[in-house]
Amino acid sequence: MKDIKYIAIEGNIGAGKTTLAKLLAKQLKGRLILEEFADNPFLEKFYKDPERYAFSVEMAFLADRYHQLSELPSSGDLFQPYIIADYAPFKSLIFAQNNLNEAEFRLYREFWQMAFNKIRQPDLIIYLHRSNPNLIQNIKKRGRSYEQNLKEDYLLKLTERYGVYLKNFWDGNILRIDADLQDFLHSESDVQSLIDRIKGL
Template sequence: MQHQFLIIEGNIGAGKTTLSQMLAEDFGFKLLLEEFADNPFLPHFYQNPDRYAFPVELFFMTERHKQLQQELAQRDLFQEGIVADYIFYKTLLFARNNLNTEEYRLFQRLFNILNAAFPKPDLLVYLHRSADRLMDNIRKRGRAFEQEIEPSYLQEIQQSYFEFFRSNEQLPILIIDIEDLDFLNNPEDYQKILDLINRPYRPGLHRASFY
């Protein structure tokens, strides 16, 4: 694998954690997984987003920062490959979608302070699936607190990601349409994704589809 710091991103239910785990095992990379299950505000947020949006986003931001600071800021990235299933910037994307104007303005100031020191990934891979497919995956994995999610919310998150990708010229970003791929159970599908990831990419946005 020519990329030593990989980030696998995607909407809720896209399969980013599964792919990150597979890549870490196959290439001996350090695995960084988002610890979303420890957020005590998350179940309440899905039931009452207006009330719990700020604490849920603040908790996510501080926990992501703590984990990334421990694993990245004091590491030599050339000694061991790293694959993560989130980018710290997603903190701001979700906050923009969930917070009111005043809350977001405050949140953005805190984010900019915390984001300053992190190294940039060699490649950011975004796994794209339609909202319908994401809803299927969310139902299948059966996390109780996710069952309140609406397709419209997933569409809003997707739009936030795409706006970020279009405005970012510093990172190599690869969007892969994996709508009907089953890379967990189908080795050929997994190999297709590997072939795409293990290529050089210039900074900017790149798209790939198998259809």
């Protein structure tokens, strides 16, 4: 694990990314980076009128993620060696491709490449795969009003896009976890088992 200092948790909406990131940061005594989605002024508007606000919501997320990740050190420091984030830089591309039309996405991708070309990339992606029924159950359980009308097809497309990206474009370390079979929130042994897998890389 000596070369793995920066770990990003990825997965669909409701996969359990933030929960796992918090648990790993606590156990590994690392720096925690959480996506600041609540600060996006277009998010609720996007869920009500996706076609009108898709580009605005994605550009706002891109700016927020860039500001967070551009502050990361180029390598782990001695006193706080681990960085645990509940998203990876490429998340912006996956959601933008899902939400924007072709012309908008081409323009967006240019902005993304300019912003993230020199941003530090994670040493490890932990990808949480969760079935659609369990994603929807988690979304309803956490109760964010603007997420309650998410369609199953939307979540399925995101899962497909994650699969394509990770297969064809991500060439770094990755651990794929069947999150339906884990209970990181209530099972310390599940968390420890994952940490053991990370240390074994």
